[in-house]
Amino acid sequence: MSFLPADASAVMELRDVTKVFVAGDSRISALDRVSLRVERGQFVAILGRSGSGKSTLLSILGCLDSPTSGEVFLSGIKVSGMSESELARVRNRRIGFVFQNFQLLPYYDALANVEMPLLYADVVDAPARAARLLRKVGLGDRMRHLPSQLSGGQRQRAAIARALANDPQLLLADEPTGNLDTRTGQEVMGLFRELHASGSTIVLVTHDPQIAAAAQRVITLSDGAVVGDRGALGAGGSA
Amino acid sequence: MRLRECARIARKNLSANKTRSLLSVLGLIIGIASSTVVAAISNGLRLAVLESLSSLGTNVLTIYPNVDPSRNRVGVIDLEGLARVSRLPFVEAAFPLLTFSAEARGDLGGVQVNAVGVLPRYLEVYRIPFVGGRSFVDQDVRLRSRVCLLNQDLARRLYGTSDPLGRLLRFGKSLYTVVGLVREPNVPLSLGRQVESLYIPLDTLRRQEEGLNTSNGGAEVWVRKDYAGDPKDDILSAISGDPSKKSAYLIVDPKALIDEAQKTSRKLELSMLALAGISLIVGGVGIMNVMLISVAERTREVGLRKAVGATPRDILTQFLIEVMALSAVGGCGGVVLGGAVVRLAPEFGAGDVPMAVMPSAVCCAVAFSVLVGVVFGLYPAYKAAALSPLEALRYD
Numbered sequence: 001m002s003f004l005p006a007d008a009s010a011v012m013e014l015r016d017v018t019k020v021f022v023a024g025d026s027r028i029s030a031l032d033r034v035s036l037r038v039e040r041g042q043f044v045a046i047l048g049r050s051g052s053g054k055s056t057l058l059s060i061l062g063c064l065d066s067p068t069s070g071e072v073f074l075s076g077i078k079v080s081g082m083s084e085s086e087l088a089r090v091r092n093r094r095i096g097f098v099f100q101n102f103q104l105l106p107y108y109d110a111l112a113n114v115e116m117p118l119l120y121a122d123v124v125d126a127p128a129r130a131a132r133l134l135r136k137v138g139l140g141d142r143m144r145h146l147p148s149q150l151s152g153g154q155r156q157r158a159a160i161a162r163a164l165a166n167d168p169q170l171l172l173a174d175e176p177t178g179n180l181d182t183r184t185g186q187e188v189m190g191l192f193r194e195l196h197a198s199g200s201t202i203v204l205v206t207h208d209p210q211i212a213a214a215a216q217r218v219i220t221l222s223d224g225a226v227v228g229d230r231g232a233l234g235a236g237g238s239a
Numbered sequence: 240m241r242l243r244e245c246a247r248i249a250r251k252n253l254s255a256n257k258t259r260s261l262l263s264v265l266g267l268i269i270g271i272a273s274s275t276v277v278a279a280i281s282n283g284l285r286l287a288v289l290e291s292l293s294s295l296g297t298n299v300l301t302i303y304p305n306v307d308p309s310r311n312r313v314g315v316i317d318l319e320g321l322a323r324v325s326r327l328p329f330v331e332a333a334f335p336l337l338t339f340s341a342e343a344r345g346d347l348g349g350v351q352v353n354a355v356g357v358l359p360r361y362l363e364v365y366r367i368p369f370v371g372g373r374s375f376v377d378q379d380v381r382l383r384s385r386v387c388l389l390n391q392d393l394a395r396r397l398y399g400t401s402d403p404l405g406r407l408l409r410f411g412k413s414l415y416t417v418v419g420l421v422r423e424p425n426v427p428l429s430l431g432r433q434v435e436s437l438y439i440p441l442d443t444l445r446r447q448e449e450g451l452n453t454s455n456g457g458a459e460v461w462v463r464k465d466y467a468g469d470p471k472d473d474i475l476s477a478i479s480g481d482p483s484k485k486s487a488y489l490i491v492d493p494k495a496l497i498d499e500a501q502k503t504s505r506k507l508e509l510s511m512l513a514l515a516g517i518s519l520i521v522g523g524v525g526i527m528n529v530m531l532i533s534v535a536e537r538t539r540e541v542g543l544r545k546a547v548g549a550t551p552r553d554i555l556t557q558f559l560i561e562v563m564a565l566s567a568v569g570g571c572g573g574v575v576l577g578g579a580v581v582r583l584a585p586e587f588g589a590g591d592v593p594m595a596v597m598p599s600a601v602c603c604a605v606a607f608s609v610l611v612g613v614v615f616g617l618y619p620a621y622k623a624a625a626l627s628p629l630e631a632l633r634y635d
C-alpha cells in the first residue's frame with residue numbers, strides 16, 4: 001500500500017479511471033477517464049441516464065470491481081492492486097453498500113442479516129450491535145422478522161443498518177429507492193439525510209433529479225464521463 | 240471469521256435443505272455401512288480363529304501316512320515309530336487316532352455313534368466341558384477298564400431323564416460303565432476334529448475292538464506348548480526311524496492351517512474392502528454433485544457475503560465445514576446402519592458368519608467419510624470462493 005500526501009479529508013479519490021467491458025467483439029467503455037474526489041462528510045448524488053455508467057462507478061468506489069486503468073484511493077491508501085482478501089477487508093471495515101434490490105439473505109432474520117458484516121469483522125458483541133443498528137433505523141420491533149415478513153421500505157432500512165454495521169467511512173447506495181414507491185422512497189431518503197446530518201459520507205446513485213436534490217453535491221454522468229459537478233466544493237454538512 | 244460462525248451457517252443451510260442433504264449422503268452412508276460390515280466380518284473371523292487356537296491346551300499335530308508308492312495304497316502308522324515319537328523330549332503324548340462306529344444301546348434303545356479312544360488328558364486338551372461324574376484316570380488306562388464318557392445329548396437319547404451315571408452302556412460287542420457326562424465344546428472352529436459323543440480310554444477301545452487299531456489311519460502328537468522350535472522334522476525322523484523314509488508320513492499342523500486360512504480370508508477381505516471403497520467414491524461423487532448445486536443456488540448469497548467482507552478463505556471454510564458436517568453425519572449414519580446389519584444378520588440366517596464390530600474401525604469409518612467429503616467438496620468450495628462478488632450479486 002502506498003500513502004500519498006493526499007488531503008486527509010478526501011475519503012475517496014479516483015484518478016483517470018477507465019472501465020472497459022468486452023462483450024464478444026464489442027468493447028464498451030462504461031467509464032471514460034473519470035477523476036473525482038469525495039470529501040469527508042459529503043452527501044454526493046450521481047445522476048445520469050440509464051447506461052451512463054453510474055453503477056459501474058459505484059462498484060469501483062465500493063471496491064467491488066477494479067478499473068481497467070486509473071487509480072483508486074481510499075483515505076489516501078491505494079486500493080487498485082490489492083489482493084482479493086485485502087479488498088474484502090476494505091469492503092468489510094470501510095465501506096457500506098446499499099443495493100437497489102436490498103440483497104438480504106431470505107432465510108436469515110433482520111438481526112442475522114445485520115450481524116453478518118460484524119461476524120466477518122470478528123466483532124465480539126455482534127448481536128447487541130446489530131440490535132442497536134436496527135433500532136436506529138426504526139426496526140427495533142422487527143428484529144426477528146424474515147425479509148419476506150418485512151415491507152419494501154423496512155427491508156431497505158434493514159439493508160442500510162447492515163451497511164452501517166462496521167461504522168464505514170463511506171456509505172454507497174445504488175438506486176436505494178428504485179424498488180420503492182414514492183412515499184416509502186422519501187422515508188428512506190429521510191434516513192439518508194439523517195445519517196448525513198450525523199456525519200456519514202454518502203454517495204448515492206439515482207436517475208431521478210428530485211432524489212438527487214437531497215444531496216449537497218450532484219455529479220452528472222453521460223456515456224461514462226463526468227459532464228457536471230454541482231456543489232463540488234461544498235464541505236460536508238455537520239462533520 | 241470464527242469457525243463457530245461457519246458452523247452456524249453450515250447448520251442453518253443443512254437443516255434448511257434436509258431432504259437434499261440426506262440424499263446427498265446416502266451413497267456415503269451405504270459405502271460406510273458396507274465397510275463397517277466387512278470390517279466386522281473379518282474381525283469376527285480373526286477372533287474365532289484365535290479362540291479356537293487358544294482352545295487347544297496343547298499344540299496338537301496330526302500325522303497321516305502318505306501313499307506308499309511301492310504298493311500304491313495308503314500306508315499305515317507304525318506303532319513302534321509312534322512310541323519313539325512319544326519319547327521325544329518335547330512331546331507330551333503320541334497315540335493313534337482311534338474312532339469306531341457302532342450302535343450304542345441304553346435304556347431307551349440304540350443309536351449309531353462314533354466312539355473315540357482317548358487319553359485321560361484328552362478332555363483337557365480339547366477343552367471339552369465336564370457336566371457330571373468323573374473323567375478318566377490313569378488307573379482306567381492301566382487296567383483297561385470298560386468305562387466311558389457320554390455326551391449329554393446322547394445320554395438323554397439313551398437314558399431319558401434318568402441319571403446315566405453308573406449305568407451300563409452296550410457299544411459294539413462290549414458293555415461299558417458310564418462314569419461321566421460332557422458337553423460339546425463351544426468352540427467356533429473345531430480345527431478339523433469332529434466332535435464325538437462317546438469317549439472310551441484308548442487302550443480299552445483298542446483291546447475291545449481288536450483289529451481296528453489303525454483304522455483311522457492317523458495319529459495325534461501333543462507337543463508341549465512351551466516348545467518354540469519346529470517339531471515336524473524330529474517327529475518325522477522318529478516315526479519313520481530312518482531319515483530316508485520321512486516322506487512316508489505327512490504332518491498337519493493346525494497353526495499352519497490357520498495361517499493359510501487367514502491368508503485366504505485376508506485376500507477376500509481386501510477385495511470386499513475394494514468394493515466398499517468404490518461405493519465410497521460413488522458416495523463422494525454424490526456429495527460433490529449436491530455441493531455444486533448448492534454453490535450454484537447460493538451464488539447470490541456468496542456474492543453478498545463477499546460484498547460485506549467475506550474473504551475467499553471465509554467462503555472456502557464455510558463450504559468445507561458444511562461438507563464435513565454433512566459427511567460426518569453420513570459416516571455416523573453408515574456406522575449405525577452397518578452396526579444394525581451386524582446386529583440383525585443372525586436373525587436373517589447369517590448366524591454362522593462370525594461378526595464383531597471394532598471400535599477402532601468405527602472411528603476410522605467416520606474419519607474416512609469426512610475425508611471423502613473434504614476431497615470431493617474441495618472443488619465446489621473452491622469454485623464458490625473464486626466467484627467475483629459483483630457477478631455473483633447479479634446472478635439469478
Ligand SMILES: Nc1ncnc2c1ncn2[C@@H]1O[C@H](COP(=O)(O)OP(=O)(O)OP(=O)(O)O)[C@@H](O)[C@H]1O
Pocket residue numbers: 021022023028029030048049050051052053054055056057207
Ligand atoms: N458486466 C458487464 N459486461 C458488459 N457490459 C457491461 C457490464 N456491466 C455494465 N456494462 C455496460 O456498461 C455500461 C454502463 O452500465 P451501468 O450499469 O454502469 O449503467 P447505469 O448507469 O448503472 O444504468 P442503469 O441506470 O440502467 O442502472 C452499459 O452500457 C452496460 O451495458
Ligand SMILES: [Mg+2]
Pocket residue numbers: 054055056174
Ligand atoms: Mg445501475
